[in-house]
Amino acid sequence: MNPIDARYSNTSSDHNRLLLLALTEAWGSKCYWCRTPKLFRELQIDHIVPRRPREAATTVFDLDAVENLAPICGPCNQEKANEVYQHAPRVESQLKRARSRAETVQRNLDRFRRDTHITKVLLAITAADVADEAAAGAIKALGRVVLNVLRSRFPDLLDASYVEDYTTHHPPIEYEGRTYQRTDGVSVVELDGRSRRVAVVLEDVFGLSLRYALDTVREEVRGDIDGCADVITTTSTYA
Structure with missing residues (x-):
């Protein structure tokens, strides 16, 4: 595994969006905290052990590594905040789950990077505000073209x-x-x-x-x- 890729970036939002996509797929499109299915645009990257906990804690691992990252929905991120040390057993359980998915996240990230142009377009679509008329119109127009590709090359996706x-x-x-x-x-x-x-x-x-x-x-x-x-x-x- 390449530790440079599979980690949270403090400087590149594009990298983090790709990483979130890789995490979301690895975790089954669910918030890891409440385990409820969520859309991609509803999820964020969470540090399971927070980077700045309110209570002092000594960590012996890289907080930005994928083994400490998971997709979380906004409400759970607010609820969890930096109070997770009050629920240490639950945190340890989530860390074990993150470690078991680390290699899958890295493989997903590598796959998405093979064609960054397509991946960035798909990311923009999944994160778009569909309530905005201009954005909805653009997605609808593009969707007609994409549907033709899906019907001819990936018909199973339409019934998924x-x-x-x-x-x-x-x-x-x-x-x-x-x-x-x-x-x-x-x-x-x-x-x-x-x-x-x-x-x-x-x-x-x-x-x-x-x-x-x-x-x-x-x-x-x-x-x-x-x-x-x-x-x-x-x-x-x-x-």
């Missing part, structure tokens, strides 16, 4: 499953001087080719987003549970 996070995030509620935070409705869905076609029919034909459908089902289930709880309470009261 992918994971989408449909989690509903609830804002905090202020009531009588106190703040209440509802639990987020977590919905992580793996879609194969057939499922994606169903989602397209839902959205384009019926005008029903998959996120709305999941929220509706979740609210119905919650309502049934609350109703059962009311029945149990009433029965217990008058028993």
